[in-house]
Amino acid sequence: MKDADRDDDLVSRTRRRFLGQGAALVGGALAGGAAAGTARAERTAPVPNAPPNVPEWMKAPGADVGSELYGTPSRFEKEVVRNLARNLKQYTSASSRAPLQEFDGIITPNGLFYERHHGGIPDIDPAQHRLMVHGLVEIPLLLTMNDIRRFPSESHIYFIECSGNPGFEAMNGRTASDLVGLVSCAEWTGVRLKTVLEEAGLKPDARWVVAEGADAAALTRSIPIEKCLDDALLVYSQNGERLRPQQGYPLRIVLPGFEGNMNVKWLRRLNVTAEPAYSREETSKYTDSMPDGTARQFTFYMEAKSIITRPSGTHRIEKGFNEISGLAWSGHGRITQVEVSVDDGRTWQAAQLQEPVLTRALTRFRFPWTWDGRPTVILSRATDETGYLQPSLAELTAVRGMKSFYHNNAIIPWRITASGEVTNGFVKA
Amino acid sequence: MKDADRDDDLVSRTRRRFLGQGAALVGGALAGGAAAGTARAERTAPVPNAPPNVPEWMKAPGADVGSELYGTPSRFEKEVVRNLARNLKQYTSASSRAPLQEFDGIITPNGLFYERHHGGIPDIDPAQHRLMVHGLVEIPLLLTMNDIRRFPSESHIYFIECSGNPGFEAMNGRTASDLVGLVSCAEWTGVRLKTVLEEAGLKPDARWVVAEGADAAALTRSIPIEKCLDDALLVYSQNGERLRPQQGYPLRIVLPGFEGNMNVKWLRRLNVTAEPAYSREETSKYTDSMPDGTARQFTFYMEAKSIITRPSGTHRIEKGFNEISGLAWSGHGRITQVEVSVDDGRTWQAAQLQEPVLTRALTRFRFPWTWDGRPTVILSRATDETGYLQPSLAELTAVRGMKSFYHNNAIIPWRITASGEVTNGFVKA
Numbered sequence: 001m002k003d004a005d006r007d008d009d010l011v012s013r014t015r016r017r018f019l020g021q022g023a024a025l026v027g028g029a030l031a032g033g034a035a036a037g038t039a040r041a042e043r044t045a046p047v048p049n050a051p052p053n054v055p056e057w058m059k060a061p062g063a064d065v066g067s068e069l070y071g072t073p074s075r076f077e078k079e080v081v082r083n084l085a086r087n088l089k090q091y092t093s094a095s096s097r098a099p100l101q102e103f104d105g106i107i108t109p110n111g112l113f114y115e116r117h118h119g120g121i122p123d124i125d126p127a128q129h130r131l132m133v134h135g136l137v138e139i140p141l142l143l144t145m146n147d148i149r150r151f152p153s154e155s156h157i158y159f160i161e162c163s164g165n166p167g168f169e170a171m172n173g174r175t176a177s178d179l180v181g182l183v184s185c186a187e188w189t190g191v192r193l194k195t196v197l198e199e200a201g202l203k204p205d206a207r208w209v210v211a212e213g214a215d216a217a218a219l220t221r222s223i224p225i226e227k228c229l230d231d232a233l234l235v236y237s238q239n240g241e242r243l244r245p246q247q248g249y250p251l252r253i254v255l256p257g258f259e260g261n262m263n264v265k266w267l268r269r270l271n272v273t274a275e276p277a278y279s280r281e282e283t284s285k286y287t288d289s290m291p292d293g294t295a296r297q298f299t300f301y302m303e304a305k306s307i308i309t310r311p312s313g314t315h316r317i318e319k320g321f322n323e324i325s326g327l328a329w330s331g332h333g334r335i336t337q338v339e340v341s342v343d344d345g346r347t348w349q350a351a352q353l354q355e356p357v358l359t360r361a362l363t364r365f366r367f368p369w370t371w372d373g374r375p376t377v378i379l380s381r382a383t384d385e386t387g388y389l390q391p392s393l394a395e396l397t398a399v400r401g402m403k404s405f406y407h408n409n410a411i412i413p414w415r416i417t418a419s420g421e422v423t424n425g426f427v428k429a
Numbered sequence: 430m431k432d433a434d435r436d437d438d439l440v441s442r443t444r445r446r447f448l449g450q451g452a453a454l455v456g457g458a459l460a461g462g463a464a465a466g467t468a469r470a471e472r473t474a475p476v477p478n479a480p481p482n483v484p485e486w487m488k489a490p491g492a493d494v495g496s497e498l499y500g501t502p503s504r505f506e507k508e509v510v511r512n513l514a515r516n517l518k519q520y521t522s523a524s525s526r527a528p529l530q531e532f533d534g535i536i537t538p539n540g541l542f543y544e545r546h547h548g549g550i551p552d553i554d555p556a557q558h559r560l561m562v563h564g565l566v567e568i569p570l571l572l573t574m575n576d577i578r579r580f581p582s583e584s585h586i587y588f589i590e591c592s593g594n595p596g597f598e599a600m601n602g603r604t605a606s607d608l609v610g611l612v613s614c615a616e617w618t619g620v621r622l623k624t625v626l627e628e629a630g631l632k633p634d635a636r637w638v639v640a641e642g643a644d645a646a647a648l649t650r651s652i653p654i655e656k657c658l659d660d661a662l663l664v665y666s667q668n669g670e671r672l673r674p675q676q677g678y679p680l681r682i683v684l685p686g687f688e689g690n691m692n693v694k695w696l697r698r699l700n701v702t703a704e705p706a707y708s709r710e711e712t713s714k715y716t717d718s719m720p721d722g723t724a725r726q727f728t729f730y731m732e733a734k735s736i737i738t739r740p741s742g743t744h745r746i747e748k749g750f751n752e753i754s755g756l757a758w759s760g761h762g763r764i765t766q767v768e769v770s771v772d773d774g775r776t777w778q779a780a781q782l783q784e785p786v787l788t789r790a791l792t793r794f795r796f797p798w799t800w801d802g803r804p805t806v807i808l809s810r811a812t813d814e815t816g817y818l819q820p821s822l823a824e825l826t827a828v829r830g831m832k833s834f835y836h837n838n839a840i841i842p843w844r845i846t847a848s849g850e851v852t853n854g855f856v857k858a
Contacts, residue, residue, distance in 0.1 A: 017628060019579060055553075057551035058644065062521075062550040064523075064550075065523040065546050069510035069511045071511075077670070077671050082495065082499070091494045094495070096494055105617075105668070107615075112499065120492050123491065123492070151448075152447070214487055240535070240536045240538050244501070250505075268484075364584055
């Protein structure tokens with residue numbers, strides 16, 4: 001029996017359900033394997049059931065334990081970094097995006113969490129940092145980080161998302177990160193804001209809390225008292241360790257489901273007031289210009305959204321089985337359903353949601369798909385526990401117009417070409 | 430009114446529930462605040478309700494967005510690293526421990542996940558890496574990493590724990606990390622091992638799967654087929670990003686609840702067999718010598734365990750409110766209860782468990798405690814969903830003897846001295 005025949009025979013006997021003919025499925029093929037060459041070479045080697053060749057990295061001891069006391073990714077993953085536009089006039093007030101198309105699961109590793117700063121990243125000594133709580137309170141507080149850590153703590157997995165995700169230009173992006181990389185998700189630990197406000201004692205006319213960051217922009221946002229007394233957290237830890245400087249070290253607010261810029265980083269001041277501050281970031285920015293010339297202001301909640309991250313722009317797929325996987329989230333609570341269309345929106349089918357599905361956290365969805373090799377467009381749309389369904393771009397712009405693009409949660413299309421290339425479906429082919 | 434009187438007056442009016450007299454509670458105290466000196470200095474400054482002084486880091490723009498495309502911790506956290514013994518003869522086969530006393534929540538950041546290697550850390554090129562599946566299968570497979578990523582995926586948060594956590598010497602450790610730092614928890618993404626075995630097709634007499642790592646030790650462990658067909662995962666991602674080299678890049682097994690060394694890293698081979706391999710790591714190591722001279726072998730599951738991480742050894746507490754917080758876990762499923770004793774085990778009270786409580790994941794517990802300033806010993810004990818209660822050291826050694834100390838899950842005592850110092854309660858004061 002010739003090698004080629006033998007190969008075909010072996011392939012026909014397999015129960016292959018997920019790997020196609022082209023994959024490195026091998027019976028009598030392993031001696032030349034591991035470190036060697038192509039799948040074809042592997043499939044014609046003669047010794048069945050022998051182990052693959054011993055690769056170089058087994059022939060001598062590897063790096064010592066503790067050679068990195070704080071670990072870093074493999075050198076083969078050095079391209080997996082935050083996505084930073086290379087053509088900005090300045091980077092003090094700018095953003096870098098999380099590489100969503102590289103992610104698995106729902107946790108964003110701290111090193112890849114998206115950034116958005118308005119005055120650069122301050123280098124804060126936590127021993128010198130103070131949080132002041134003042135205004136309409138019975139007794140003002142000036143708290144050290146040690147004081148803040150003495151309060152009862154909580155941990156929750158929540159997403160944070162920039163309200164401009166995606167803005168106009170980003171709609172032309174190539175990758176999932178280009179489009180909606182201004183969202184990330186982590187386990188946050190801190191103190192309920194309510195606990196600290198109760199320690200200070202709210203006066204009867206307390207209606208807003210004006211939060212100020214200790215960055216050069218002194219970023220300032222007004223938070224309604226109802227949110228402050230609900231699930232708002234003063235956070236000092238992210239995914240188990242202290243906040244990173246980019247995410248507000250040593251202290252930030254997390255307002256589950258509220259637009260990113262309200263989750264004030266490097267938090268130094270909470271001024272309890274009767275009226276909002278009408279700060280720069282709630283007047284000249286972060287308001288939505290409507291078709292009639294008015295502005296939507298204080299648009300706190302991020303609405304339900306989803307994106308297929310795999311396959312997504314710049315990926316290439318093969319005929320046969322392809323798992324479609326992506327992320328869904330809503331500022332209003334839990335995701336209850338994600339539907340996927342593999343025929344440009346003509347029909348929709350329910351995707352599987354990975355448990356645990358948590359309120360105001362990213363939710364991973366998956367959908368098994370066998371691609372027949374014909375060009376198509378794939379889409380996802382999320383529904384949250386309020387019954388709200390993620391709209392199409394046409395539905396969204398019919399209501400909002402095109403004057404501004406905060407809170408853009410339109411369905412995102414990915415085009416699949418006959419060769420399996422995946423491109424942004426918003427951009428004309 | 431003198432400043433001191435004024436201060437006392439303000440303090441008496443507050444609703445302080447969590448912060449003691451010594452904390453930086455301030456009414457007319459804020460102008461000299463933030464970057465200034467001691468709590469006392471702050472409390473005597475004269476201007477009420479003014480913001481704290483503007484710190485240096487607000488006076489000029491901070492670091493640019495994207496100055497770290499892969500983020501790292503603040504320079505003020507450089508002591509928070511893996512805990513490595515400094516007196517070993519060699520570090521090729523050794524361990525470093527997670528700094529549990531620094532952690533919040535349940536997720537271990539990838540940079541601080543504990544390490545245990547038997548032949549150093551290999552530097553594997555994922556494009557060259559292969560997984561061979563052979564032995565008692567219908568058709569052997571030789572899979573590339575791309576092949577493995579084409580199978581349907583799942584994500585789960587699981588702990589992994591070394592079976593020697595703590596061993597004899599570690600029982601004398603100073604910190605929570607010294608004692609049981611060989612445990613960590615992450616969100617893992619990969620393929621069910623069952624899916625890959627079904628792709629190959631198991632022969633009727635398949636009873637074990639012998640897994641081999643691509644490290645210089647070729648670490649080899651035999652896994653019962655029942656576990657392989659249950660929740661065993663072939664994992665390529667940890668907390669959203671690719672595995673780190675220390676955790677098995679590019680591919681490892683995760684066997685939820687099974688002792689750490691069976692979760693074979695750098696996985697290159699799965700040999701399906703009728704009998705276990707009786708490899709070095711399941712004969713000369715990772716067996717428990719019993720009092721009668723026999724050895725317990727194939728002790729897969731890690732039993733229920735807990736530890737108070739805050740306050741814990743080397744911490745110092747103050748009189749008044751102190752939150753007791755710690756971690757509990759069980760290889761047999763969910764933690765159903767954690768009890769805390771603040772009187773050296775005479776009485777026990779239920780701690781709060783942070784939701785979500787997940788099977789075979791770390792569970793964060795918290796217990797509010799007001800310390801009266803008297804010396805005492807604080808303890809925690811976990812119960813899992815099988816009804817199993819974590820034993821005392823005396824109960825454990827009565828059954829197991831003292832010949833070996835794998836699977837030591839004894840209750841861990843922390844002594845509190847009159848000055849508030851916290852020390853290891855196993856060590857005589």
